[in-house]
Amino acid sequence: MLTSQRKALILDRLRRDGQVIAKALADDLGLSEDTIRRDLREMAAEKLLKRVHGGALPLSPELPDFTARQAVSSDAKRRLGAYAANMIRPGQTVFLDGGTTNAEITRQLPKDLAVTIVTHSPTIAGELEHHPLAEVILIGGKLYKHSMVATGAVAMAAIASIRADIFFLGVTAIHPARGFSTGDFEEAAIKRHIAQCSAETYVLTTAEKLDAASPCQILPLGSISGLIVPSDVPDESLAPYRDTDMPIFLA
Incomplete structure (x- = not known):
């Protein structure tokens, strides 16, 4: 050969x-x-x-540090954030993972929405400063600076006491066979734990994360409530994921 x-x-x-x-x-x-x-x-x-x-x-997308990613707010991420924000109902408890895409959810939330937001990301919590009716619960722990989220035993114990209605999970890569993954073992464990403590889990993703895999698996594809993608992602790119019967929503 x-x-x-x-x-x-x-x-x-x-x-x-x-x-x-x-x-x-x-x-x-x-x-x-x-x-x-x-x-x-x-x-x-x-x-x-x-x-x-x-x-x-497979190669996973090369991610710059959090500060550099934060400066980039693409139209696709704004549309994803708006779609997710529209799913949130008054009185719900919502767990927001870290990441720049999830930050767009907070920016799209109505200022008069009475909701409880739980997060282990201080940057996500800071985005909610001017939402007077939003109760914000910030989970502490060891700070993983690349993603600006808390990890470790302290964070795990605090998360175990919370039952969220919706968890918006952040990932670095998605693959039909390897599922949802990220680059850090401790961060993957925290994300998996939050999903287990939540009634529903959704993933917002841009096109470049599809058909890629990072070293640490979070969850298999079939274990989430739905994948939210930009409406301009080609149908052929989504075909392997539709074959898993995982709900896919276009933003």
Whole structure:
């Protein structure tokens, strides 16, 4: 088998399975594991995949630090924020994850909406300064600065005492096989815990996070109440997700 053929097959496996295990692929093809590992190293250098111990993952979007991301407020994120804000009803308890897309939810909330917002993100809490009828509960803990959210045992214990009506979950990558993921183990555990303590969980995402995988899985696709995407995402990009019967909403 030619090198180009092996690499094409590796990309196909990544799209289908969300990962490549070097030993398993070598066994399937009747090749040495060293050959597959060399292919993976070359493909990682070409920015075609992400090398991990024992194999490879699809590339996840490269995220700048939080301050840089905060300065970018795209039209797509504003539409996502407006759609999510419109889902919130007076009297509900809503848990907002950190992130710049979820910050748009707070900016789109009516100032006269009586609602309880729970968050482990001080930046999200700060966005609600001028919402006089919104009760804000800020969860504390060890600050994960990249996402500006609290993590750790203190945060986990506080979250366990809350039952939210809706959780808007932030992720860095979404893949048909690997589900929702992020780059930090502790942050993934917190997100998963919040979802378990919430009646419904929704994910807002822009197109670049689709068909990507980060190292730490949060939840499988079928475990959330719905995915909210911009209305201009091509149908073919959404097809693998519609096949899972996960509700998809267009903003």
